[in-house]
Amino acid sequence: MHVTLKTIAEEAGVSITTVSRALAGYGDVNEQTRRRIIEIAERLGYQPNLAARHLRSKRTYTIGMVIPRTAHYSDPFFMELVAGVGKQASEHGYDLLLSAQMQGEEELSAYRRMVAGGRVDGMIVARVLWQDPRIAYLRQVYHPFVAFGRTEDPAHPYIDVDGAEGMYQLVAHLVEYGHERIALIQSPRELAFTADRCGGYRRGLEAFDLPYREEYVIQGNLTRHSGRLAAEKLLALPTPPSAIIACNDLMALGASEAVHARGLRVGRDVAIAGFDDIPEATTATPPLTTVRQPIYGIGHRLVDMLVRLMQHEEVDNTQVLLQPELVIRASSGTPPTR
Amino acid sequence: MHVTLKTIAEEAGVSITTVSRALAGYGDVNEQTRRRIIEIAERLGYQPNLAARHLRSKRTYTIGMVIPRTAHYSDPFFMELVAGVGKQASEHGYDLLLSAQMQGEEELSAYRRMVAGGRVDGMIVARVLWQDPRIAYLRQVYHPFVAFGRTEDPAHPYIDVDGAEGMYQLVAHLVEYGHERIALIQSPRELAFTADRCGGYRRGLEAFDLPYREEYVIQGNLTRHSGRLAAEKLLALPTPPSAIIACNDLMALGASEAVHARGLRVGRDVAIAGFDDIPEATTATPPLTTVRQPIYGIGHRLVDMLVRLMQHEEVDNTQVLLQPELVIRASSGTPPTR
DNA sequence: TTGTAGGCGTTATCAG
DNA sequence: CTGATAACGCCTACAA
Numbered sequence: 001m002h003v004t005l006k007t008i009a010e011e012a013g014v015s016i017t018t019v020s021r022a023l024a025g026y027g028d029v030n031e032q033t034r035r036r037i038i039e040i041a042e043r044l045g046y047q048p049n050l051a052a053r054h055l056r057s058k059r060t061y062t063i064g065m066v067i068p069r070t071a072h073y074s075d076p077f078f079m080e081l082v083a084g085v086g087k088q089a090s091e092h093g094y095d096l097l098l099s100a101q102m103q104g105e106e107e108l109s110a111y112r113r114m115v116a117g118g119r120v121d122g123m124i125v126a127r128v129l130w131q132d133p134r135i136a137y138l139r140q141v142y143h144p145f146v147a148f149g150r151t152e153d154p155a156h157p158y159i160d161v162d163g164a165e166g167m168y169q170l171v172a173h174l175v176e177y178g179h180e181r182i183a184l185i186q187s188p189r190e191l192a193f194t195a196d197r198c199g200g201y202r203r204g205l206e207a208f209d210l211p212y213r214e215e216y217v218i219q220g221n222l223t224r225h226s227g228r229l230a231a232e233k234l235l236a237l238p239t240p241p242s243a244i245i246a247c248n249d250l251m252a253l254g255a256s257e258a259v260h261a262r263g264l265r266v267g268r269d270v271a272i273a274g275f276d277d278i279p280e281a282t283t284a285t286p287p288l289t290t291v292r293q294p295i296y297g298i299g300h301r302l303v304d305m306l307v308r309l310m311q312h313e314e315v316d317n318t319q320v321l322l323q324p325e326l327v328i329r330a331s332s333g334t335p336p337t338r
Numbered sequence: 339m340h341v342t343l344k345t346i347a348e349e350a351g352v353s354i355t356t357v358s359r360a361l362a363g364y365g366d367v368n369e370q371t372r373r374r375i376i377e378i379a380e381r382l383g384y385q386p387n388l389a390a391r392h393l394r395s396k397r398t399y400t401i402g403m404v405i406p407r408t409a410h411y412s413d414p415f416f417m418e419l420v421a422g423v424g425k426q427a428s429e430h431g432y433d434l435l436l437s438a439q440m441q442g443e444e445e446l447s448a449y450r451r452m453v454a455g456g457r458v459d460g461m462i463v464a465r466v467l468w469q470d471p472r473i474a475y476l477r478q479v480y481h482p483f484v485a486f487g488r489t490e491d492p493a494h495p496y497i498d499v500d501g502a503e504g505m506y507q508l509v510a511h512l513v514e515y516g517h518e519r520i521a522l523i524q525s526p527r528e529l530a531f532t533a534d535r536c537g538g539y540r541r542g543l544e545a546f547d548l549p550y551r552e553e554y555v556i557q558g559n560l561t562r563h564s565g566r567l568a569a570e571k572l573l574a575l576p577t578p579p580s581a582i583i584a585c586n587d588l589m590a591l592g593a594s595e596a597v598h599a600r601g602l603r604v605g606r607d608v609a610i611a612g613f614d615d616i617p618e619a620t621t622a623t624p625p626l627t628t629v630r631q632p633i634y635g636i637g638h639r640l641v642d643m644l645v646r647l648m649q650h651e652e653v654d655n656t657q658v659l660l661q662p663e664l665v666i667r668a669s670s671g672t673p674p675t676r
Numbered sequence: 677t678t679g680t681a682g683g684c685g686t687t688a689t690c691a692g
Numbered sequence: 693c694t695g696a697t698a699a700c701g702c703c704t705a706c707a708a
Contacts, residue, residue: 002456003454005687006685014694015695015696016685016686016695017687018693020686020687021694024687028694047450047451047453047455048455048685049393049455049456049685050456051392051686052389052686052687053685053686054389054686055684055687055701056686056687056700057686057687060389069424069425074418074422074634079417079418079421080412082420083412084412086405086407087408087438090439095436095437096436096438097435097436099433100427100428100434101428112383113385116383117386117387117388118387118701119388279414280618280621283621283623284621296412342702343703344701353678353680354701355678355679356677359703366678367677368677371678386701386702387700389700389701390684390700390702391702391703393684393685393686393702394683394684395684395702396684678707679708681705681706682704682705682706683704685700686700687698687700688698688699689699690697
């Protein structure tokens with residue numbers, strides 16, 4: 001059977017109340033009694049029942065996060081984020097409650113279970129949508145959360161990376177390397193960062209007087225496979241692009257496969273660039289030029305901000321926009337010789 | 339405020355009991371009443387308080403897992419395992435409670451919090467130690483768990499990969515490719531799989547009449563960095579090995595770095611092989627020869643078994659030993675020409 | 677078919 | 693300094 005306060009109380013010959021207070025470290029317990037109680041508690045391996053404690057105190061010391069339940073593969077973006085969030089949560093004395101759900105209704109009901117079910121003190125929301133129902137929900141019930149990503153609605157707490165700027169830099173970089181036909185493999189429109197990143201792409205083209213061509217912009221769904229399909233279409237065009245930017249690294253890696261498969265060489269015949277800088281970007285062949293989002297570190301900052309919000313501390317800035325860092329590797333080719 | 343059964347009861351003009359039964363789908367509630375109650379519950383967005391429910395029912399529908407809290411980097415082995423476990427847990431209607439802790443005392447107390455604190459119905463134990471205090475604890479309190487890895491004690495439920503066989507195959511493979519000086523970068527002795535894998539290495543050497551040399555066996559700690567250090571030592575020997583096997587992929591990748599740094603070429607001048615087949619093994623340059631542990635799939639199976647144990651169903655086999663699969667890639671060189 | 681009452685283990689209030 | 697007592701929200705005999 002489980003050791004409860006009652007067990008200890010009986011063993012020590014005092015009331016449950018006294019045991020509770022002794023263990024909680026209240027000052028109004030006789031030093032003798034306290035020591036005896038603590039000794040017994042340790043001997044019996046007492047462990048407070050957290051469900052009971054939560055029921056009373058409304059604090060769970062748990063952070064919730066819902067990640068997409070994909071068919072078979074683990075998404076490195078989310079895994080890095082989970083690692084960063086988990087590490088920092090633990091640093092603050094919090095555990096992490098993870099639920100893998102299909103996007104859509106299921107996901108939202110997982111939010112409800114966690115939040116309204118009182119299982120977590122706060123939520124981390126990743127991969128924000130344009131009109132994000134999860135954020136709408138959390139705002140409606142006034143539950144603490146921080147999002148990785150912003151939307152138009154200016155009021156919610158977020159940390160984000162300036163995708164427009166990142167994309168602009170990517171275009172500038174490719175132009176500098178001599179490219180004029182730069183294609184884009186786009187992320188799904190419903191994602192908040194899509195408009196941001198695509199905007200940066202367009203502004204990049206304009207800034208260098210390059211035309212925006214409909215046929216150079218293809219829709220992907222963030223998976224490696226969709227990147228490959230998109231690149232195949234691009235390469236089959238009458239006038240194929242000489243450079244391909246993908247809205248995330250996974251699609252960029254898929255695009256590299258398509259280039260290979262056509263017997264062309266990445267970085268020489270076709271330049272490829274991505275966005276995120278997942279670990280594999282470094283080790284891919286050739287290594288991938290990309291825009292770095294320090295995902296692991298962002299996980300830390302998300303938790304730091306969330307912890308303050310949960311504890312109702314002052315947070316000076318709840319809208320953090322990080323400047324991206326262009327990471328040039330071999331997949332975008334070699335510098336122009338002049 | 340939170341919507342409780344009481345809120346609904348008042349709204350519907352019935353007792354809490356009736357609401358509870360109506361929502362739980364009991365048969366003994368008037369159809370009229372039930373419909374009215376359900377309608378109100380939905381309108382008010384009722385969500386059962388899970389702490390209260392757990393307190394009563396002792397079921398949490400949560401699986402616990404403690405992962406090492408390393409300084410800065412995410413360990414791909416654990417991340418893959420988390421992905422597999424999380425996915426399958428969700429498939430069975432369970433959430434995953436993650437706690438990142440330093441190994442040792444902290445880790446054990448996280449187990450206690452989860453288990454004795456009643457937060458989880460079962461635990462997944464990864465990276466089993468020789469005399470594993472976590473397993474000792476779980477057995478002592480009769481709490482359901484499944485381990486990824488076995489120990490001498492035959493009675494606990496586990497899924498494992500036959501490391502001895504894997505290592506043997508690795509040695510055989512390298513011998514076939516013409517190597518006679520095969521070194522080993524060993525994992526920490528306290529890990530259960532170390533004896534297993536090292537045993538396979540020794541038996542491999544014996545089988546091919548190769549001497550076991552003390553100086554060819556170096557201790558690592560599973561990190562990339564330790565693999566690099568170990569390989570540097572090996573390569574600085576008067577008679578350096580021509581092939582290096584590491585007990586995990588991360589150390590093997592570190593060893594590759596050391597080879598590079600010395601101006602040698604992996605797969606040509608020195609053969610390298612690892613164990614695990616983490617995603618990066620495929621994309622590394624050159625790709626890494628290794629022994630495949632299907633970590634993601636093992637995560638699935640761990641959960642499947644655990645779910646049956648938690649629900650006290652019959653499990654025909656609670657000790658599963660999987661046969662490993664040798665994955666030959668470029669890091670071990672090219673086949674001997676004859 | 678519905679309601680009353682008790683308890684899960686904890687913490688907080690209020691007397692003694 | 694200590695102990696009753698109530699309450700958190702839910703479930704379930706048992707009674708009506």
